[in-house]
Amino acid sequence: MDNRHEAGFEIVAREDFSDVTFLLEIDHPLMAKAARPGQFVITILHDHGERIPLTIADFDRERGTVTLVIQAAGKSTREMQQTCRVGTRLLSVTGPMGEPTDLGDVRKVVLVGGGLGVAPVFPQARAYKENGAYVIGIIGFRTKELVFWEDKFKACCDEFIICSDDGSVGIKGLVTEGIKRAIRKHGDIDRLVAIGPPIMMKAAAETTRPHGIETVVSLNPIMVDGTGMCGGCRVKIGDGIKFACVDGPEFDGHEVDFDDLMNRLQRYKADEKLAFEKWSEDCRQQLPEDSDPAAAGPAASGPERQQPQVDAGMFDGTYRMGMPKGK
Numbered sequence: 001m002d003n004r005h006e007a008g009f010e011i012v013a014r015e016d017f018s019d020v021t022f023l024l025e026i027d028h029p030l031m032a033k034a035a036r037p038g039q040f041v042i043t044i045l046h047d048h049g050e051r052i053p054l055t056i057a058d059f060d061r062e063r064g065t066v067t068l069v070i071q072a073a074g075k076s077t078r079e080m081q082q083t084c085r086v087g088t089r090l091l092s093v094t095g096p097m098g099e100p101t102d103l104g105d106v107r108k109v110v111l112v113g114g115g116l117g118v119a120p121v122f123p124q125a126r127a128y129k130e131n132g133a134y135v136i137g138i139i140g141f142r143t144k145e146l147v148f149w150e151d152k153f154k155a156c157c158d159e160f161i162i163c164s165d166d167g168s169v170g171i172k173g174l175v176t177e178g179i180k181r182a183i184r185k186h187g188d189i190d191r192l193v194a195i196g197p198p199i200m201m202k203a204a205a206e207t208t209r210p211h212g213i214e215t216v217v218s219l220n221p222i223m224v225d226g227t228g229m230c231g232g233c234r235v236k237i238g239d240g241i242k243f244a245c246v247d248g249p250e251f252d253g254h255e256v257d258f259d260d261l262m263n264r265l266q267r268y269k270a271d272e273k274l275a276f277e278k279w280s281e282d283c284r285q286q287l288p289e290d291s292d293p294a295a296a297g298p299a300a301s302g303p304e305r306q307q308p309q310v311d312a313g314m315f316d317g318t319y320r321m322g323m324p325k326g327k
């Protein structure tokens with residue numbers, strides 16, 4: 001049945017990669033047609049939902065779909081994880097937003113994805129490959145169980161390195177270990193693109209700085225309108241201020257003030273915690289008295305359930321490399 005005239009955008013596929021990371025494929029032919037690597041959308045789940053910026057992790061023009069990979073980090077993403085199923089309709093999916101990746105005439109490029117960052121870096125790897133560049137892919141996870149899209153990413157790469165903090169897969173160590181290896185092997189790298197937690201992008205930029213390799217990072221400040229009007233997403237780049245939603249989200253990694261970004265990401269922690277707790281409480285109250293809370297999903301399973309533990313790809317300043325948040 002053609003139900004595209006109905007309000008909202010239908011989820012046509014869902015895949016869960018771990019307890020906190022999941023994929024949604026959304027029917028949105030116009031977005032699929034317009035999307036370019038490096039861009040993002042702002043989604044709203046329902047009438048009372050918050051605006052959630054999410055990178056376009058993939059798009060399929062023939063199927064007319066866009067793919068989002070989401071980490072359940074707080075109230076809204078946790079709610080998406082609990083309620084979004086095949087057939088669910090998202091109230092709005094606005095975009096594509098942000099400046100698309102400028103592929104330039106780069107001949108050799110290193111693409112680095114840390115944890116969840118593998119998803120946003122994937123369309124870039126594919127685009128560089130299609131543009132004729134030699135692509136070296138490096139992905140890193142805390143542990144083997146969290147790995148996703150390895151084969152999909154590898155298929156776009158001429159060389160591929162996987163790293164894990166605990167050594168359960170690939171090189172034992174952080175993605176910077178993989179970057180150092182790539183730099184040692186190739187003296188002619190034109191550009192490195194790193195996407196992941198701010199601390200990981202900062203470390204990647206510091207690794208390439210002494211070698212003078214152009215380094216592009218994709219920033220994730222808190223966004224509100226996504227149109228350059230509210231100033232919420234301002235980031236310090238060199239001596240200037242930029243708005244990540246319209247000037248970015250990609251910037252020169254050697255110019256980014258990562259400490260300022262990480263401080264700003266911490267600013268609303270208390271409010272975010274309260275919102276999550278209130279939502280968890282509301283979920284619990286909606287359960288019938290004799291129901292099994294565990295069966296209703298993680299957020300409903302008791303007050304002891306705090307903010308979920310998230311992977312290295314967490315878009316949050318609190319992540320310390322190699323360690324789950326809050327440890």
Ligand SMILES: Cc1cc2nc3c(=O)[nH]c(=O)nc-3n(C[C@H](O)[C@H](O)[C@H](O)COP(=O)(O)OP(=O)(O)OC[C@H]3O[C@@H](n4cnc5c(N)ncnc54)[C@H](O)[C@@H]3O)c2cc1C
Nearest residue numbers: 053054055070071074075076077220222223265272315316
């Ligand atoms: C350009 C861009 C692309 C992003 N792409 C992805 C993606 O592909 N997948 C993914 O899982 N996440 C992505 N994020 C982060 C995602 O938007 C936040 O995790 C989400 O908004 C958190 O909302 P929450 O209510 O679940 O959690 P909250 O508890 O409200 O927040 C958890 C953390 O998420 C961050 N955050 C909160 N609100 C926002 C906001 N409005 N904008 C940005 N960050 C926020 C803060 O660091 C906060 O500490 C992206 C962010 C930006 C700016």
Ligand code: FES
Nearest residue numbers: 224226228231245
């Ligand atoms: S999100 Fe408001 S200016 Fe960028």
